[in-house]
Amino acid sequence: MTQTDPGPAEAVTPAAGERRVQRYRRGAVVAGVAGGVAEHLDVPVLRVRIAFTVLCALGGAGVLAYGGLWVFCPLEPAGTEREVDDRDRLRGYGLVALGLALALVLSAVGDQISGWILGPLGVALVGAAVVWREADGGSGTGRGRTRVVSGRAGVLRAVLGAVLVAGGIAAFLLGSLDVGAVQFGLLAATATLVGVVVLTVPWWMRLVRELSAERRERIRSEERAEIAAHLHDSVLQTLALIQRHTEVAGDETAREVRRLARRQERELRDWLYQEAGDETPTPETTCFGAALRTAAGDVEDTFAVSVAPVIVGDAVFDVRTAALVAAAREAMTNAAKHAGVEEVSVYAEVEDGTVSVFVRDRGKGFEPDAVPTDRHGLADSIHARVERHGGTVRLRTAPGEGTEVGLTMPRTEQPSEVA
């Protein structure tokens, strides 16, 4: 008893008060119920198993309790790591056998009511347990609603379980009943129905769980939309006002205030308009549009100018588009630093074969042939980055005319678009 499963102590910590019993996925003897209960109650798993065994002796109550918990408690999430103690497990098997034996013996010598556990129905129960176990395994691998049983061996086991259930019920009917043909037919039909219901319990439970999960998700997204509407009307408006008012005043503080307001606006907007059901905004490492938007936001924050990216279409974030984003960031930084403007336009378009980015300002512009060395270096880094990956850079500028940097990059052969 001293040697307990190492799982409970570390796993029970997060919000222990709100935890629901979750059945073990790894280290389960039958269905992980005892493990889950032990973790929930923070007691050694062996004690729980012994309790179930003792309950089995009391007219099979342990079997019923175990079955109930099995049906109503969800399996712990896949990928939960736990060290499995083989000795613990062996003891578990022993206890299962002991529990069943106790149930059989005590009900045989005991009163007649619990005699039903004997023989055929016992077989049926074991069959049901086999099928349910199989369903548990299936739920771990596929997320599909219909894939409850997976693999050839799994199908075999499920069929075996079904046969056991059917055989048990049939034997029970034939052996213990002595009735007329009509009555027998009725009873057989009912028994078959019961058998089917017992066998399909995992399916039903899963359906119910999925429905309630969907409902929860819907409620959440509705609530979120409502909050969004509120925030939209109050906070975004206020941020817009702040930006407008600070635009009139031109000093350093006003600039800083405007920068903060813009930043806040951008973050709030990202949160408000991220796709419903999408808990985190699209990570910038997977998609070109998000990466470019982040780059624009960074430049905006660093130099207190407004950088408004307009992005049409999207592409995967790979070496080429990464180089493109880096070059675009450089171009935006240049515009923010040297053009002397409040606003930089960024336009990106993803077409079938190419990705283009245009960074434009209406600022000072410059004479391309007579640039100071530091700027020349930056232009080089844009050129080098893009051309290394087969892209082209077009620079259009003249003193007083503003600057536009056009970057074009062939797309990597990969027709799949990130929606």
Added chain:
Amino acid sequence: MSTTVDTDPARVFIVDDHALFRRGVRAELEGPGVSGVSVVGEAGSVGEAVAGIGHYRPDVVLLDVHMPDGGGAAVLARTRTEYPDVVFLALSVSDAAEDVISVIRAGARGYVTKTISGRDLADAVVRVKAGDPVFSPRLAGFVLDAFADRPGAAPPVDPEVDQLTRRERDVLRLLARGYAYKEIAAELVISIKTVETHVSSVLRKTQSSNRHELSRWATDRRLV
């Protein structure tokens, strides 16, 4: 850009449920350095707006997209047929495609965000009054996106309104890059008038096309 010769100042009516914001816009449009615009009235709700527009018959209505009782789309629905001469310019803090597209499809002739400067706003007012749509770069981007030929997209039902011509696409691209009409004309070597014609035709297509993206954006709007 004051390409239009100002005969009369544009009479502007402001619809926004935030009094503070109305006051700010009014102050800016009436402030120094801004000409060609005069604010005739303002309204803080859909009902007030409908009554005010009927009473003042303004040239241009600056319309907030989000209002508690139905928003800009409701105002448009209740006044568009009765006062076809009134031009609507949507003004919103939102940058979401659903908002932009839905208010354009409801009949607004332009869309600017609320962070626009007073002078740019006055300029936009004068332009929509003269009959030109006001396409912000973002709106141009959304329209390009909506009309993009994606693999697997449904074939156009009516090519007349479901597809953009090559030239219209070019104009939109430059708009999205932040070019002004004059600059677009210079870039594509066409007249400003032609640019305006292209943009108007894009606006018409955006309003009447049944393309999936457009209708989806207009109906999926979560914030009303």
